[in-house]
Amino acid sequence: MNSRRSLLLVAILLGVALLAGTLMLASRPAAPAGPLVGSNIGGPFSLIDQNGKPFTDRDLQGRYALVYFGYTFCPDVCPLDTQKMSAGLAAFEKQQPLLGAKVVPVFITVDPERDTPAVLKQFTSAFHPRLVGLTGSVAAIDAAKSAYRIYAKRAGPPGAKDYLMDHMAVIYLMGPDGKPISFLGHDATVAQVTDELVKYVR
CATH class of the missing domain: 1.20.5 (Single alpha-helices involved in coiled-coils or other helix-helix interfaces)
Structure with a gap:
């Protein structure tokens, strides 16, 4: 009894x-209106995740997304930005577990020729357990870059294998409806990532 x-x-x-x-x-x-509300950033995409499975913008419906475009062979900027994005989300998850679970971190490569699903899987495993890594054909990646207004261009002599990618470094916060809310530049801190989530995620 x-x-x-x-x-x-x-x-x-x-x-x-x-x-x-x-x-x-x-x-x-x-939540207040973010600086990107009303802009035409974002849109449909059809890519492949780090597990080799199809992943589209529809897989993010109903959830917030932190979206970053970069590449795994990047010597400094991309790993640092991905670490800040991941750590900022982790801090938010600790403060607000229910709201944190509604946010998906997403890394989309701008270098699909080298960033295969297997390469992305190794890269994403070093950051956040829910980090989604996305790749695809050159055409599919170009379409995603265009939708998100991302500049990226291969640097160095043609045919070189150890090339770098010149690209825009920005973290977008997208809403559950797939519309843009806010963004953070490369100079953002972990605390600023957390603050953006506190400010906009409901």
């Missing part, structure tokens, strides 16, 4: 805690 009462009490307490958390989220004021 005592064990049944204990289990019932635990269940009640868990229910109360869950209800309290839900009410707290519901009582938060509406």
Whole structure:
């Protein structure tokens, strides 16, 4: 009898805690309009994730997304930006677990010739457990870059294998409807990534 009462009490307490958390989220004021609201950044894409499975913009519907374009052979900027994006989200998840679970970090390569799914899988595993790495054909990547207004161009002599990519470095925050909300540049800090999520994610 005592064990049944204990289990019932635990269940009640868990229910109360869950209800309290839900009410707290519901009582938060509406998010302000971000600087990118109304812009035409973003759109449909059809790519392949680090597990070799098809991944499209529809897989992000109903969730917020932190979207970054880069490449795994990048010597400094891309790993640093991906680390800041991942660490900023991790801090937000710690503060707001329910809201944090609604945010998907996404890394889209601008170097599909070298960034195969296997290469992306090794790269993404070093950052956030939910980081999605995306690649595809050159045409598919070009379409994604165009949709997100990303500049990227191969640098160095033609035919070189150890080439670099000159590209725009920006982290976009996209809404559950696939529309842009805000962005952070390369000079952003981990704390600023977290602050953007606190400010806009509901």
